[in-house]
Amino acid sequence: MIAQAASTFVPPExxxxxxxxxxxxxxxxxxxxxxxxxxxARARRPVQTVxxxxxxxGALAVLVVQGWQWFGPEGTxxxxxxxxxxxxxxxxxxxxxxxxxxxxLAVLVVxxxxSARQDAFAPSAAAIPGSEYEELARRRGLEQTEVYPLLLFxxxxxxxxxxxxxxxxxxxxxEVLSLPLYVLAGMARRxxxxxxxxxxxxxxxxxxxxxxxxxxxxxLYGFSGSVRLDGIARMSLTVAQDAPGLPEGWVLLWLVGIxxxxxxxxxxxxxxxxxxxxxxxxxxxxxxxxxxxxxxxKVAAFGALxxxxxxxxxxxxxEAFDAVKAALWTVAVAxxxxxxxxxxxxTDVKRMLGYSSIAHAGFLLVALLGFNAQGVRAVVLYLLxxxxxxxGAFAVVTLVRExxxxxxxxxEATHLGQWAGLGRRSPLLAASFSLFLLSFAGIPxxxxxxxxxxxxxxxxxxxxxxGSATALVVVGVIASAIAVFFYVRVVVIMFFSRTVEGxxxxxxxxxxxxxxxxxxxxxxxxxxxxxxxxxxxxxxxxVVAEGAPAVTVxxxxxxxxxxxxxxxxxxxxxxVFPQPVLDLVDGLTRLG
Amino acid sequence: MDLSNYLVLxxxxxxxxxxTVLLRRNAIIVFMGIELMLNASNLAFVTFARMHxxxxxxxxxxxxxxxxAAEVVVGLAIIVSIFRTRGSASVDDANLLKx
Numbered sequence: 001m002i003a004q005a006a007s008t009f010v011p012p013e014x015x016x017x018x019x020x021x022x023x024x025x026x027x028x029x030x031x032x033x034x035x036x037x038x039x040x041a042r043a044r045r046p047v048q049t050v051x052x053x054x055x056x057x058g059a060l061a062v063l064v065v066q067g068w069q070w071f072g073p074e075g076t077x078x079x080x081x082x083x084x085x086x087x088x089x090x091x092x093x094x095x096x097x098x099x100x101x102x103x104x105l106a107v108l109v110v111x112x113x114x115s116a117r118q119d120a121f122a123p124s125a126a127a128i129p130g131s132e133y134e135e136l137a138r139r140r141g142l143e144q145t146e147v148y149p150l151l152l153f154x155x156x157x158x159x160x161x162x163x164x165x166x167x168x169x170x171x172x173x174x175e176v177l178s179l180p181l182y183v184l185a186g187m188a189r190r191x192x193x194x195x196x197x198x199x200x201x202x203x204x205x206x207x208x209x210x211x212x213x214x215x216x217x218x219x220l221y222g223f224s225g226s227v228r229l230d231g232i233a234r235m236s237l238t239v240a241q242d243a244p245g246l247p248e249g250w251v252l253l254w255l256v257g258i259x260x261x262x263x264x265x266x267x268x269x270x271x272x273x274x275x276x277x278x279x280x281x282x283x284x285x286x287x288x289x290x291x292x293x294x295x296x297x298k299v300a301a302f303g304a305l306x307x308x309x310x311x312x313x314x315x316x317x318x319e320a321f322d323a324v325k326a327a328l329w330t331v332a333v334a335x336x337x338x339x340x341x342x343x344x345x346x347t348d349v350k351r352m353l354g355y356s357s358i359a360h361a362g363f364l365l366v367a368l369l370g371f372n373a374q375g376v377r378a379v380v381l382y383l384l385x386x387x388x389x390x391x392g393a394f395a396v397v398t399l400v401r402e403x404x405x406x407x408x409x410x411x412e413a414t415h416l417g418q419w420a421g422l423g424r425r426s427p428l429l430a431a432s433f434s435l436f437l438l439s440f441a442g443i444p445x446x447x448x449x450x451x452x453x454x455x456x457x458x459x460x461x462x463x464x465x466x467g468s469a470t471a472l473v474v475v476g477v478i479a480s481a482i483a484v485f486f487y488v489r490v491v492v493i494m495f496f497s498r499t500v501e502g503x504x505x506x507x508x509x510x511x512x513x514x515x516x517x518x519x520x521x522x523x524x525x526x527x528x529x530x531x532x533x534x535x536x537x538x539x540x541x542x543v544v545a546e547g548a549p550a551v552t553v554x555x556x557x558x559x560x561x562x563x564x565x566x567x568x569x570x571x572x573x574x575x576v577f578p579q580p581v582l583d584l585v586d587g588l589t590r591l592g
Numbered sequence: 593m594d595l596s597n598y599l600v601l602x603x604x605x606x607x608x609x610x611x612t613v614l615l616r617r618n619a620i621i622v623f624m625g626i627e628l629m630l631n632a633s634n635l636a637f638v639t640f641a642r643m644h645x646x647x648x649x650x651x652x653x654x655x656x657x658x659x660x661a662a663e664v665v666v667g668l669a670i671i672v673s674i675f676r677t678r679g680s681a682s683v684d685d686a687n688l689l690k691x
Contacts, residue, residue: 128676168652175659179666186670194688196674203670204622204683207663208613211629214656215606218636218649222599225644227652 018066018079018088021059021096026156028055032149041142048148049111055152056107059159060100067093071588084165084228087307090588092163094380095303099162099296102387103155105563106292109395110147112559116409120286120398121147121187122195129192144187150180151292158296162303166228167217167261170304174213174268177300178206181293185285190411198284205267205277213264219257220312223250229307233315255320258312259327265308268301269361272334279346282354287412290350291394294357295387302364306379309368314466325466328369332472336362336479344486349397349414352486353390356440359483360386366476367455371466373589375458380585382451385439385574389447392567393436395560396429402549413551416493423495426553430494432568437487439571442480447574450582452480598639605632619671619681626667630660 028051035047070076071090078089086092113119123142127134157177164170186199221227224235236254267274282290313324339359346352360382367378397412400419404410413419423430439448456476462468556564574581605628612625634653641649675681 126673128673168655172655172659175662179662182666182670186673193677196670196677197688199670200619200674203667204613204619204626207623207626207667208610208629211609211626211633214630214633215636217652218602218633218640221637221649221652222640222643225640225646225648227648 012082015079015081018081018086021063021066021100022156022159024055024059024062025152025159028052029149029152029156032152033146036146036149044145045143048145052107052148052152053104053111056100056104056155060097060104063093063097063100067097067588080165084230085169086160086163087165088163091306091376091380092303094585094588095162095299095383096159098380098384098387099155099158099299101384102295102299102391103151103158103292105388105391105395105566106288106295107148107151108559108563109288109291109391109398110151110559112288112398112557112561114399114409114557114560115555116401118189119143120189120288122189122192125187129196147184147187150184154180154184154292155296158300161300162307164304164307165230166226167220167232168227171210171214171217173300174210174264174304177297178210178268181289181297182206184289185281185293187289188284188286191284194284195286196284198281202277202281202285205274209264209267209274212260212267216257216260216262216264219253220261223253223257229311233311236312236315236317239317251317251320254317255323258308258316258320258324261308261312262305262324262328265301265305266331269298269305269364270358271331271361271365272338272358273331275335275338275358275361278358279351279354282357283348283350283414287350287394287398290353291391294353294394295390298357298361298390299383299387302361302368302379302383306368306376310371310376314371325369328365329469329472332362332365332369333475334362335359335365336476337482340479340482340486344482344489346486347416349416349419349490350394350412352416352490353393353397356483356487357390359479360440362479363452363455363476366459366469366472369469369472370458370460370462372458372461372463374454374461377585377589378451378454378458380589381581382455384581384585385447385451385571388567388570389436389439392564392571393433393440395563395567396433396436398560399429399554399556401552401554403552404549409552409554410549413549416490418551419490420493420497422553429553429564432564434491434494435568435571437490439575441484441487443484445575447571447578450574450578454582595639595643599636602632602636602639605629605635617683619674619683622683623664623667623671627660627664630656630663 032048032051035044035051039047066088067090068075070079070088071093078087080087110120121144122134123140123144124134124137125144127137154177157173157175157180160169160173161177164173182199182203185202186196188195217227220232224232226232226235239251239254263274267277270278282294285293309328313321313328316324336359339355339357339362343352343355343359346355364379364382364386367375367382369375370378397414400413400422401409402411402413402418422433435446439446442448442452456473459469459473459476462470609625609628609632612628613622616622616625634656637649637652637656639649641647671681678685
């Protein structure tokens, strides 16, 4: 019997070449774990840095070769790996490239210790904040270089996520990308309580969302007998033709299943009503990680969302399509409005960027709801532009720091009031941050304008079957107008608001948290920005008052600087000469 | 016995798990709710596999178990580190971050 089993065993056919980028990234992650065990502490940091950056560049290079081979002038078309568990079409290759590029830029920020000679991570993340052990670890100059392998594992999951051809691969990829991020979110060097709390919230809500996704997958499997996206789509078309022999209510199984799967994915992109974690995690996580997460997770999750929407929702049983479409429309409208309106009331830079990312998720959903090929191209372009400028924006945030009582540089100055007068002290930094904000706002001549325009254009066109989404675009334009207000407000604060001290070298803010060097005082409650300002009359919601930590701009070693420079160049180039990028995206996604 | 009873059981377990996550305050119990949701999905997968006469659902259940185990490792680590800092595992106490 065993012999018989052996003779009928069919070994799976694996396209190893197609998997090379993934294996490079995950393999480097495994090697990184070994480096932690076998390389002496002093050498770990440079080794990990080189390994991580090298793996990302290598994977990107192989991806470019693959893209040329499959989708170039003599392209062979899409590749199905493991019988369709991974679908490497132009769309997924484009998104994987975006993810690798953004991850590379984000890792550059992670490696940057700045002129303060400290990275953004706790010297020993397992130590209790404020404990003697933590103090000891800090004085010994320990570093948590496990960050790099964790980043690589997360990137590995992200590469699979938009390429997943079945819901189980998608689920595993979702977890592989999420689990390292939960840990990374809790490793901030300063404000460790906030960081741990962010990590905890992210974990609980994230695990809840993946459980929803999984149960939805189970229901869709029950509906169709397959977890393949194309298998499920084929089955729902069969139901559409009134296949005999199916029990009543079979379509309901599809409907509940798809709504649960969409809920799981919408959580990852941070769409309302699943946005609750976004501002908290963005604020609490170490800033370089926030940049990584904001850019790469959104790219990966939107990739998966596009696949599910274009394969499952578009091929829905006809009586169920309208229900799902209505649900997605509601989510898109709520996401844009909540992101823009609540974002306008924020006083913390990282929280504000969090709400901005929620609003952008809404704009991306608008592009998606055109349900046409143009929408797919718009999503790819939008994600590229949004991802690069987000990494750049968070890189700037890492450089604006508070100064402790002893004159030493401590945590980031994230309160908006502390950014007053930044334009005078560091004109270049402030100018690049303004450029990113204007690109987020979609001002012409920046990349954001091109991206937003193509997204809205795709939605207006729609398809004959689904109709156009003009109403959504109207809401989108209104939400953009509200969002412009809070982006421009930051620009005004940086360039046109006066600082308290005449010399303009330091800015005092009543809201700063009184922490001593290195977060030893992290157990002290973080004061709420408004709490200390009640007595003094102020002219705006973002106030500058006396008696709090001064603000300085630290010099980047080189990583953050390169990231900001690349992001600035990208935003300007795509904004002024969009044609090459449009052609590239067009060429890649035409076949997909 | 009718196989659909297992599906009813899976749905009930999933609902109990979801309610636990949304209503309970202790982080460990919230976490147990999540595990219950994952295992309810497993039960649904295995039942559907039987109904369709197809092995996929059973294979998926194994994948889910592995993922759930990994999630336990990360989740408990985070909860323990929070507990050691604050001396409490209540979800409500973690409220420093707000708008």
